[in-house]
Amino acid sequence: MTQQAWWRSAVIYQIYPRSFMDGNGDGLGDLPGIVDRLPYLARLGVDAIWLSPFYRSPQADAGYDVADYRDVDPLFGQLADFDAMLKQAHALDMRIIVDLVPNHTSDEHAWFRAALAAPEGSPERARYMFREGQGEHGELPPNNWQSVFGGAAWTRVPGERQWYLHLFDSKQPDLDWRNPEVRDEFDDVLRFWLDRGVDGFRVDVAHGLIKQPGLPDWDGSQAMVEGGSMGPMWDQDEVHDIYRRWHQILEEYDGDRMMVAEAWVRPQARLAHYIRRNEMQQAFNFDYLLARWDAGELREVIDDSLAQTHAVGAPTTWVMSNHDGVRHASRLGLSQPGARPHGIDAHGEQPDEALGLRRARAAIMLTLALPGSVYLYQGEELGLPDHTTMAAEYRQDPTYRRTGGREIGRDGCRVPLPWQADAPAYGFGCEGMPWLPQPETFHRYAVDVQEADDTSTLTLYRQLLALRREHDLGEGQLEWLESPSETALMLRNGRLTALINLGSEPVALPSSAGSVLACSLPGPLPVDTLSGNAAVWLVD
Structure with a gap:
């Protein structure tokens, strides 16, 4: 294999x-x-x-x-x-x-500095998304796009009609990936x-x-x-x-x-x-x-x-x-x-x-x-x-x-x-x-x-990561099992059964799923029921 x-x-x-x-x-x-x-x-x-x-x-x-x-x-x-x-x-x-x-560089990247120093239509500017502004003097942005970080997605080059696009901060000019x-x-x-x-x-x-x-x-x-x-x-x-x-x-x-x-x-x-x-x-x-x-x-x-x-x-x-x-x-x-x-x-x-x-x-x-x-x-x-x-x-x-x-x-x-x-x-x-x-x-x-x-x-994470590796869960297959409650999920992956109770009320542990390997709650492992907002792993 x-x-x-x-x-x-x-x-x-x-x-x-x-x-x-x-x-x-x-x-x-x-x-x-x-x-x-x-x-x-x-x-x-x-x-x-x-x-x-x-x-x-x-x-x-x-x-x-x-x-x-x-x-x-x-x-x-x-x-x-x-x-x-x-x-x-x-x-x-x-x-x-x-x-x-x-997607973008810093405005202090050598390429962008060269772009600002170069004229409109230059190869240096062609690496980025420079466009002509709208309005009589180019005083309006090329379009109405907004930045993911808030505000306009365009910043005007001082003294020019051109603006550059930045989908994020104005210090993050977008590159032109068609170049x-x-x-x-x-x-x-x-x-x-x-x-x-x-x-x-x-x-x-x-x-x-x-x-x-x-x-x-x-x-x-x-x-x-x-x-x-x-x-x-x-x-x-x-x-x-x-x-x-x-x-x-x-x-x-x-x-x-x-x-x-x-x-x-x-x-x-x-x-x-x-x-x-x-x-x-x-x-x-x-x-x-x-x-x-x-x-x-x-x-x-x-x-x-x-x-x-x-x-x-x-x-x-x-x-x-x-x-x-x-x-x-x-x-x-x-x-x-x-x-x-x-x-x-x-x-x-x-x-x-x-x-x-x-x-x-x-x-x-x-x-x-x-x-x-x-x-x-x-x-x-x-x-x-x-x-x-x-x-x-x-x-x-x-x-x-x-x-x-x-x-x-x-x-x-x-x-x-x-x-x-x-x-x-x-x-x-x-x-x-x-x-x-x-x-x-x-x-x-x-x-x-x-x-x-x-x-x-931290102890729980170390335990679960070791068990995940031991049972090859990452390379396994998911099978949903009938859950004891509509607020719970129960699944099987290899020999391991996981029950996650997302509700506030206890649910019954499956009697046929084997012994409890791990539980999200501190203290003794559960025997018959699983409390709300908790999870267990069982193995047959």
Whole structure:
């Protein structure tokens, strides 16, 4: 039997570098800090690490505004630190996936600086989306498109009729992917990192590279998630030519190199286009991330996901949180559990922290029981909530600034991790406050506290990841079983049966499913019934 490619069933851990571990004490996480904590990730039991951007950048959008795709920003270290991290991760049998940001560059990228210095109609400007403004003197934008971060998607070049497009911040000008020079440049960027030994790429805004010809007006609203597939700026069929080309580049290298698409695309049938056999290997399943705490809705999303990915021969991915939204431990503690607010501050509804954590522990038991690949966001193995009371003065997300605070933004989910309960900055590595403040509640979530507690969320994650590997759940098949309640889900994968009770009332454990292997609740394993907002794994 031919061995399956590693990425088909991998558990991949997202590191947000500036918030993982600070190796030099400047309040910002870095690559040496990551190296220091690689043994922690190996013990957790993950197969690969996805690194959010660490490239040279003015950091207008936390590194998603890239000024040099072939170098490490001094904030995070240098190329030698990256190579050391990659070597150490491989020695620990973990692979490394890096973030690729192809839709836009920084306005401080050499190409964009050259474009501003060059005349209209020049080859330098042809790399980006420059267009003539409307009105007698070009004083109006070329069209009515809005930025995902709020406000107009166009900025005027001072003293000119021309404007440039930026679907995100004004410091993130969009590239013109119909320009062969742009395509050649990114071919080279891919090879630069593949030659260094990376195992894959997470492709940022994968559905946005090609815009509809003529850039027609569109009256719809933009949002990071729900609006991300609507309008002439998203999910154009021509974008797939790019990924077929990239697929061929990855085929030149051994080791099952891979790509995963960040594509906010609906329906799932459209998303499946990105993972056809000659394109990317995976796409993030945002329908699963967006699903509410409801048995019927979750089952429908799971079935649709598996059906659509099976049709193109690709694995399904499961993800509950990332750096772009409120952590699921907080979302699941809201009065509408699973709702996705655009950030939470002290003026908004405060989640029930204990209930959110209880549901999050049950949710991971559903997620890890499913066949396919799983993505974990750093800190979820600790049950971390969002920082929901962060003062406005500390917020750095451009979304907050561009919407005048109407959208709280993503800072709450990006707060540095707590490693030691009684150390400065909870052991993050600095003496003073890190780049974002940590809430006092992080004391009880610290790694050292949880490692000393055999009922902690960290202990649960380590147990479940080991069982997932032991029972080959990622390479298994899903079979739904008759549930003891309409508020519960029961499934079988190989010899393992998972029961997830999403309701508040207890449900009966199946008498024929075998013995209880693991439970989301601390304390003795259940015998006859499973409490509400809880989950168990059983094995025959």
